[in-house]
Amino acid sequence: MTSTPTAPAVPLPAPHSAGCPFGPPPAYTEAAATARLTRADLPGGDSCWLATGYAEVRTILSDRRFSADVRHPGFPLLVAGTRERIGENPSFLRLDDPEHARLRRMVTGDFLVKRVEAMRPDIQRIVDEALDGMTGGRTEADLVADFALPVPSLVICLLLGVPYEDREFFQRVSRTLLSNTSSLEKLFEAQDELLEYLEGLTARKREEPADDILSRLAARDDLTAREAAGTGILLLIAGHETTANMIALSTALLLDRPEQVARLADLAALPGAVEELLRHLTIVHTGVPRVALEDVELAGTTVRAGEGVIAMLSTANRDEEVFGSADRLPVDELDLDRDARRHMAFGFGVHQCLGQPLARAELQIALATLFRRLPGLRLTVPREELAFRTDSFIYGMRSLPVTW
């Protein structure tokens, strides 16, 4: 029997707290404090399960009895009415193996740890130039527009072979696609625009190949033009919005914690510090959707075949059982000396972020360089006036006004 839920259903997506803007929405943390698995209401009127504990989230994301295939009628949608449209040409994010593995493996070679390590000098140059541009001839800037967004956008453009001159277009449509308040009309329009753009670009790469991912995808005869464009869209969006928001949120958080900023200057401590920022911020605040393919016992409850589940990464990453330690700050607080390597900010299971070595390198270089070069970095507005991006699948900041 499916157990009778005792707690009220959690509304998805839940609002953030103005007083605690870096944390997950209070409805999720309250649900996590009550039970490891609760009921939740989706925007379209359907309901699903919400998993908040580390062990449960890990199981949902790695057990093949849970599917990532959006075409399944029980797959939980945070924007109602999008199933058919996404299902027409799903990226590998929304497919199961073997289709997922076939498409993913076409691009894994570009994100090997050793390839990313070899890119570090390029990333350092991009970071340095962005900082030169931000600070040159002025005393104030918007850290989002002038640093956090340009750095990962430039890096992913370089890798994919997307012209950086087109950034205004792809940044705008990406935001529309990631917003959970876009109308269906706007959403589909943005999707069509981006698909058309990537298809056009890939067609040109077929004629004039360069040393980039889109050219390599375009040259394959085991991939349709539409599949190539779909993979391009996924990498382009995931490649810039996520890292941009991590840089902005990390900076805003660290500006209040000068005693922790020193850890970024210690090369040996830097990778661990970035893992803790990833754990603490876990910017996929809306969680990761899956659907059960068969009945699964989870936290003493039976999730029935066909039921949707949202795996809440942000609360899992604050699970006391995994991250709590007597000699460290509480799990709700940032502690750059914490061993946070078990975090699931990049997800878990076979869909775990493909670009994570790149994200790590960008975050390490961007944050260490920013605070080293601008030791006087500070906000120009009161903290309460900071504008967070609360309507997006990727949590973040709209702007971050700073001086130095």
Place this chain on the structure above:
Amino acid sequence: MRVNVDRDRCCSSGMCVTNVPEVFDQDEDDSLVRLRQTTFRPDQFDDLRLAAQLCPGGAITVVEEAPAAAE
């Protein structure tokens, strides 16, 4: 301790190489996991257990052979 890698389950996340680079590698041709060593020192055991826990695809498993030596 023995370490098994199931290359069919590898999803090339790079978690093993990031955390335990002296033991794990990614193949240049197919991006899948490779072992750099086949025998391990006791001081590597904790890292190997961590690599198995962190592997998102469940491609890495460790087999504890002898009772965990008391240093």
